[in-house]
Amino acid sequence: MENLMELLETRRTYRRFGQKEVSQDIIDEILMAARLSSSAANRQPLSYIVVKEADRVAEVFSHTKWAGALPPEQGQPKEGERPVLFIAVVENLDINPNCDTDAGLAIGNMTLAAWNRGVGSCIIGACNKPVLAEMFGLAQKQALHSVVAFGYPSHASHIADMEDPAQFKYYLDGNRDYCVPKRRLADVVKYL
Numbered sequence: 165m166e167n168l169m170e171l172l173e174t175r176r177t178y179r180r181f182g183q184k185e186v187s188q189d190i191i192d193e194i195l196m197a198a199r200l201s202s203s204a205a206n207r208q209p210l211s212y213i214v215v216k217e218a219d220r221v222a223e224v225f226s227h228t229k230w231a232g233a234l235p236p237e238q239g240q241p242k243e244g245e246r247p248v249l250f251i252a253v254v255e256n257l258d259i260n261p262n263c264d265t266d267a268g269l270a271i272g273n274m275t276l277a278a279w280n281r282g283v284g285s286c287i288i289g290a291c292n293k294p295v296l297a298e299m300f301g302l303a304q305k306q307a308l309h310s311v312v313a314f315g316y317p318s319h320a321s322h323i324a325d326m327e328d329p330a331q332f333k334y335y336l337d338g339n340r341d342y343c344v345p346k347r348r349l350a351d352v353v354k355y356l
């Protein structure tokens with residue numbers, strides 16, 4: 165995609181995917197994008213676990229929750245719609261115990277780099293972290309921040325102006341495409 169603003173607008177959260185694998189070439193770019201992200205005091209406390217083997221992806225998936233705003237039958241990806249790749253974001257608390265912003269920046273880079281190659285993503289904070297930490301063999305000093313799911317989307321997602329400030333929940337339209345209300349700039353920006 166040539167235009168950064170177009171990339172930003174179309175890089176939405178995707179929750180249903182075709183079952184085509186993501187090439188190693190693209191995985192390498194996603195990881196390089198994470199590496200290039202800013203880090204407080206340049207400490208770089210993050211590391212990444214790539215899960216791309218189908219059985220393992222299925223196992224990770226079984227410990228994830230999708231689309232909390234929707235009933236599970238609408239939001240939870242069904243068989244044949246599930247992601248084909250997970251990348252776990254791991255914090256080293258000895259290097260920096262407060263690295264939530266680092267993780268957010270790295271994940272932002274990863275999801276953009278993926279989308280730049282047509283790969284959609286969903287950040288998953290709602291996962292069974294103790295079980296996944298065990299599966300990933302994390303050490304005492306390591307904490308699982310989140311897992312990011314990837315795959316080629318099989319639905320669209322559009323942003324909409326938020327008419328009512330209380331109505332922030334995303335929803336599905338008649339095509340089962342996601343609609344994501346965003347607050348208007350006029351409601352969140354003040355010039356001094």
Ligand SMILES: Cc1cc2nc3c(=O)[nH]c(=O)nc-3n(C[C@H](O)[C@H](O)[C@H](O)COP(=O)(O)O)c2cc1C
Pocket residue numbers: 175176177178179229230231232286287288289290291321334344
């Ligand atoms: C920190 C964080 C955690 C998230 N965790 C989940 C999650 O556990 N499951 C899920 O389906 N979506 C999750 N999301 C995706 C959000 O629901 C999504 O970003 C939001 O609805 C806005 O949609 P958009 O990304 O298309 O703008 C998470 C997003 C962020 C930033």
